[in-house]
Amino acid sequence: MNGFKLPPWLQKIGARSNALAAPILIILLLAMMILPLPAFALDLFFSFNIAMSVIVLLTALYTVKPLDFMAFPAVLLVTTMLRLSLNVASTRVVLTEGHTGGAAAGKVIEAFGHFLIGGNYTVGLVVFIILTIINFTVVTKGAGRIAEVGARFALDAMPGKQMAIDADLNAGLIGEQDAKLRRAEVSQEAEFYGAMDGASKYVRGDAVAGILVTVINVVGGLIVGMVQHDMGFADAIKNYTLLAIGDGLVAQIPSLIISIAAGMVVSRVASDKDVGSQVVGQLFAKPEVLYITGGILGGMGLIPGMPNLVFLLLGSSLFGGGYLLEKRRKNMPLEEQQGAAGGGGPAGTPGGGAAAATTPAEQEEASWQDVMPVDTLGLEVGYRLILLVDKTQNGDLLKRIKGIRKKFAQEVGFLAPAVHIRDNLELKPSAYRITLKGVEVGSGEAMNGQFLAINPGMASGTLPGLVTTDPAFGLPAIWIDAGLKDDAQSMGYTVVDASTVIATHLNHLITTHASELLGRMEVQALLDHLAKDAPKLVEDVVPKVVSLSTLQKVLQNLLQEGVHIRDMRTIIETLSEHGGSTQDPTDLTSLVRVALGRAIVQQLFPGTNELSVMTLDNRLERLLVQALNAGGDGTGIEPGLADTIVQQAANAAQQQEAMGLTPVLLVPGPLRTLLSRFLRRALPQLKVLSHSEIPESKTIRVTSLVGAA
Template sequence: MSAAQSSMNGGVLGRLRGLPFAAAAAPLLLLTMLAMVVLPLPPFLLDLLFTFNIAVSLMVVLAVVYVMRPLDFSVFPTILLLATLLRLALNVASTRVVLLNGHQGSDAAGKVIEAFGAFVVGGNFGVGIAVFLILTIVNFVVITKGAGRVSEVSARFMLDALPGRQMAIDADLNAGSITREEAKHRRDELREETDFYGAMDGASKFVRGDAVAGLLILAVNLIGGLAIGMGTHGLSAGDAAAKYTLLTIGDGLVAQIPALLLATAVAILVTRLSRSQAMGQSVRGQLLGDPRALIVTGSLLLALGFIPGMPNVVFLMLGSACLAGAWWIARRARQAAAEAEAEPSVEAEKPTELSWDDLAPADPLALEIGYRLVPMVDATAGGELMGRIRGVRRRLSDELGFLVPPVHVRDNLTMEPTQYRILIGGAVVGHGEILPDRWLALDPGNVIASVQGQATRDPTFGMPALWIETSTRAQAQANGYTVVDPATVIATHISHVVQQNAHEVLGADETQSLLDVLARSAPKLAEDLVPKTLPLATVTRVLQGLLAERVSLKNLRAIFGAMSERAAAGTTDPSGLLAAVRGAIGRQIVQGISGGTDELPVLNLAPSLERLLQDGANSNALEPGLAERLQNAITQHAQRQEARNEPTVLLVPPNVRATLARFVRAAAPSAHVLAFDEIPDTTRLRLAGTVE
């Protein structure tokens, strides 16, 4: 043997030695079955393998009976295939032994085949053949065909229902009824269930083919045995028929009985329902749960027992047993009902104490609706609200840079039927009223003719609008109105509210998730930042400050890198860290405001106002009269910039930016306050006005 071959064999053996026993058993079993087809087996080994085949079939049937759900035995199609291959390999091996050594006597192929053949034949070969054919017909025509049909229908129904069940999981996830881990578990379970029923549809064909193979092997053994016995070994026709028929029937029964057991297991499994109890408990609870069925059955049997000429003793015994069983079941039911009635009275005497489990935490993001808006949430009734909310969450998560939590939708009977409320952390941040059977026609300012409808205002932006009928929708669009459906109105309001209050939606859990995301691409940065350099609460405060000024958290590496660098220099104050982060991502901030153009229109402060603000920078507050005049001036500039379709950007010194940002956010929410050091060198500034 060459060195290369030795190395290859050593590597293969090493890999086999490294495998667990369960992992190595499957390929060894397949190789053993292939060897059984090719190599001759001694009678003792045939006895051992036939007995093992029967034991495996019994174990499979019992496992199917005791399993709670079909999916709990998901490996069954593979076991069915392996058991079928083992049985066919044994048939081939036993056929070889029967045809080669059948002339030597009834034990030429082992004691198991001899025992089955002698027991069934009982001295009459016609009876043995008839019994074998009946077993095969029962297996092939009744059990296998029925199980195959049930498997096919189950697989087809499962595939047809797959899209709807996946949408139901997504709807429950968006509604907040389940967590992401539960949704992932349910999707995995749904995929396994689909694969299982598809595999069962194919595996039932193995059982059907095995039944056909049993008939053909019986014919081959009978015809071949007679020909070989008379032609090769010089036996008479009677002796050859006696020897080879006994062996053939025994061989067929040894293979057909396990096949019948496995076919029965297939039929039981595919007709099972998913319940939290074994099959025996289900049958006992449903078939024998109502004593009326036993009472009627027992009464009929007793009536038949009194008819002359009938087997009176048997009918009377069974009828009495049914009536006794009905009495016992009714007695047990009365005892259970009495215990159930007694338990509440005992518990009522003991006052229930409150616990922490009785306190339900506030949802990070919730939507409360009146009862007339409930159909908008039900996807089965054509409601589109959950789909709209799912799209809003996906878009906001992409824009803001963190995963927006699910919106927990619930009905509130204390509200008006057509009202809704948006809550963040249990506090109402937005509300409105919706007419679910109307369309909202918004007036963008260029309407050429009005349409008939109920006057209202858009709950999101306060624009003039009309609630119109569906029949007026086309006319309103032609007249210049922007027409939206009620689900879109609510989804748009949720989107606007979350954008304006994203800093309240982001919490410590979301910050930790962002750190986990960063750890995948920059593990050292994430490890050094929290908790070695900064606590999680400080990092959360900085991220909330960015979101409060509508800065996306997409550039995680730059944001956390700036925090880490500034903290290493000794700054742990959230305001100082926020200023450092804004300076590091200034290009991103400016591009988000300007829309990617190189020119940015800005407002500056009058020199006297700038000196006044810098002198009072340490107080973080403005004198009331100055604050009022400044608010009026910024509001006028914001309106002027909005009329020009340009952003409102106030450029100020770094030491007053934080104070002015909080003030401007209340006066003009659409305005931006930038420090000098946040403007990239490549950006061209254009003076749009001076705040006096």
Template sequence: MSRAAMTRQAWIGAGKGAVLPFAILMLVMLMVVPIPATMLDVGFIVNIMISLAVLMVAINVAKPLDFSSFPTVLLFATLLRLALNVASTRVVLVNGHEGTAAAGHVIEAFGHFLIGGDYAVGIFVFMILMIINLVVITKGAGRVSEVSARFTLDALPGKQMAIDADLNAGLLTPEEAKVRRQEVATEADFYGSMDGASKFVKGDAVAGVLILVINILGGLILGTVSHGLSMSEAAEIYVLLAIGDALVAQVPALLLSIGAAAIVTRVSSPMDLNGQITSQFGSHRAWTPVAVILFILGILPGMPHLIVLPAAALAGYVAWKLKKGADARAAVPPPAPPAPNPAAIGWDEVSDDAALGLELGYGLVGLVDERKGAPLMARITGIRRQLSRELGFVIPLVRVRDNMALAPNAYRITVGGVIVGEDEIYPDELLALDSGDLLNRIEGRAAKDPTFGLDAVWIPPAQRAEAIVAGYTVVDAATVAATHLNQIIQTAAADLFGMDEAQKLLDALKDSAPQLVANLTPNPLSLTAIAAMCRALLAEGVPLKDFRRIAEAMADVARDEPDPAQMVEKVRQRIGALIVQTLVPVRMPLPVITLDASLESLLTQAVRTGRDATHPIEPGLGQKLVGAVSSIAGPLLGEGRRFALVTSPLARRALSRLLGPHLPDVPVFSFLEIPDGKAVEVIAIVGGEVPQTMINQEVDA
């Protein structure tokens, strides 16, 4: 850019910056320095032009903050009008005896054209304009401004806190938060300024009345005393000029009052005021009753039919056009979504956030087809509802989808993206399970039950009755997959429980026991620690149904025990009654397997020696222990009996970790977990002889 261009831009910038100070200086000069009538005419026209421009801008803005300079503009427009009133008063009182043209053609035109040269009519017209401006528009706009300013300032702290919360949650960047804070501050400043600016309009209206009275009284006195006019001549000249001057000033004041009222009564919208009104009145349901009512009025005797009936016809035409436009828009089909770009790769293609997944081969899609009743989906919903009640937290949704890479009749169950179960089922056949007490065998496709590992055969539906008579348990394909999924969910309950689930449990508990939650988290236990303890309980088959008792136990234990592992053991001891009742009812004795005293002592010594080890039991001893427990527990599990292996509190955790991978259905309790007074039944002793008679004894926990 050349130096001349830079200099020119600098002069232009300086000129723009000097416009406002120069305009303010001119306002002061109008009040002090006498001006000719021609310049006064120019000032009145400029005043009307500015008022019209302000009104148009106020109507066309989408939201009030788009015209944030309005309070200042209103101040300067009011000052201009008052300055012109002072200048016109000076001209009227000095030169009014020369005739109605002495104060300029604008005042003369308003005096003759608007009121017909009759000053009495002018007084009444001016009074009506003053009532409209002062009592109706200005008072209403002032009240709205006051209420808006109060509500905006009261809501300011909450809006600032909401912005800070969104910023801390990562929903806003620091730059966006800064812009939002600026908008909130500007909004508060604007409505506060509008509350004060409304007083300018009200004061201007009052000043107009006082200036009119002064012009009339001053003109009558000067005309009769200084210029020798009669009272009637002085009244005809000075009152007419005073009324014309007042009307010239009152019309722009009325325009500014309407603009101020339009600004403060606006509701933020993407559209301007014209668009809002057009869209909200653009319904044929509003215009049809109008046309009907006007038509009924038009046919009544004595009504001006030539006026009312055309108005009814016009309203009916508007309703018809709006209805036709609405029907045309409804008939246009929505635009088709853009065709997917084959080269684009979405995040959903490379990540899978489903906690539970069920993948089906294409031959099994009919099991989830709604047109065929979706039998598998109904069973999955029932499983989730039942297990949610049993485990004490909401089981996540199971994402079911087809997988063309699988065999046609194969399915696969995943937990957190890890494959934990898969098998094949045949949707058009039934699975006959060998219950172990068959009268005769039937022919079919040999298989293994995926849930319990029982021998089974797939048979056609026609053989269902024959299989039942033979002693088989017959189930359909959807039930086989659903039962397998049920077992997987029970086994993987700890993997399905996370911090979100822990927080939901705490939120639900807060409604009934707020003090308990307040004394549990964040001190002494964090949300992470609570979730870890809940997962540890679920991993060993302890449900979270009575979370209040579990939370109370956590709160008591956390104050004295810093070790998380020992904390879980002590929580188990506090909720022993809950754990025991998962095995047997209250009135039945608890069947238990115990360890021989020497084996118990050896195991306790091993745990004490390797207290910090993950697996403190020596491998050789552990192998023999697993074999001994398996030989005793295997037949009992085969009979469907429920029992627990009971050991010392010190060895319980180590023994549970040792037996868990091999005998997941054998719970391991400590002596302290069995409630006082609970009857137990020793059904076997590992490392000793099985009692000849069942031993009932009371065990003190």
């Protein structure tokens, strides 16, 4: 039959029948409550109800994960409504035709009634009530409690699971499609347990309804039989008790079966085996357990008055089973013995005992899998900030971080590593910290649901709230409620939400530490990207003229001073031109800066031809040139002179910033590297340019002299 296909018209009929199955079934259930049914129809539906309950139980037993039977809550509702509809239909037949005999409501009810009652109506009624109580009090109540706790834990764990999925996605461990499937599975798991918690109430109500229906059938039958049909009390109690208990039993047995199935589904632990394989593999896995149990039963069989034959037979059977199991384990390979000791399940399956827990730990050797790589960029958040990274709860921080990386790549010139996000319970609830290669480089607090009003220096008035500072730039700020946002903006404050605060801080730190983010892999990726357009250029320069490590050092030097490396073609061409005469990364960096002069000036002075800069006093310039010639690298600068340069440069930079200008110091070419390296730590906002980096089309306006008396 390989390759056999149904005709198209038959496939359409099958698809439509599947779609119409549920509406037709619901209409039939409602019709059974309203329309009278003959005895044969009742037999057919009661038999179908029993078959359906057995199918549900077997499906639950062979289910590996609860989500594999995701339709179970709906099945539970439909089967419950089916039993109630049959109870209504059978009650109508019992009360109207019960005087004719035990077969009035069909052969199924009569057979179940005779089977349970056995000639004693009192015993039959008690047994029926016991079955109902077992279903209501033990099975259904326990399954409902498990489903309730499972739903609560599933909901509590959902943000953490969503963060783990997003972290794997950002790290590139999974694709977007896999992330969607895992997110859907997480939400479906919570919805499933919540639905099971509610659906279990159907079965509890069904058990109560079964008792009431049985009592009504007995009492109502006695009244109808004795008053309307002139039956004697003995005949009426015989007929109607038989029918009532048979009707209740034929409904309660499927109810008990489905309740057991519900308990099986919600009480199982996640594994790659079905329930039967788990129970057999874990309950009868140790011959020692069988030996001890067999000995106890054998000892009880020797006590006078006990059923000696039964106990001795069971004890010897357990001894024999333990002997066969031990013999089988001796013939197993070592790996299978360890699996059997663990209960036949996967690693970590409960029930393996102390031996299963210690044996792998004793035999496992350390491997390279135990060495965990350090995340290049990491973001750790307190539990109150988890909502900011949870897409299902409208968290937009992940989207902002993706935008930051894209903007960084477009402006700076290379792709920053992915940001690994995780929760950290050791942090304050509203705190976060940013790590670079496992080391903290920034931290702060973000109040979810509030706004940060930042004073850029021109704000007027005060606002009620938590006084703090902007974590990215250190400006004075206040955390305010959402209702004060408009007032704060009218006063001149810059108002941002919690996600923007974290994203801005992260963006600032990524830009500041760009040189540390540019590793060997990123440089190679840059070359591969450039090789798509200029393959011959890349092939002739790297590694023939300059090595990959030298190129990386030159690019890192540029990034340390805030120079973008988007123009890789110019950088490679400059290295190709001068790489034969020097391999010193510092000298090559200076030559590359000259080639990138127009881009550097455009970056510092966008949209203007007049460059307002600071310069060195002539006497200070001569002293520095002498110190450079004496020390080679500028180490000959006297400490007092160094302090004076730093102080005067700081004052001049403040004046530049007060006028709304970028603080730029213009110096001769030989001094640029020295002063840039010297002033970078004390004045990171100050940029140092050389005369050779200024395009001829630009005009220079000196605003202040550093070193003037």
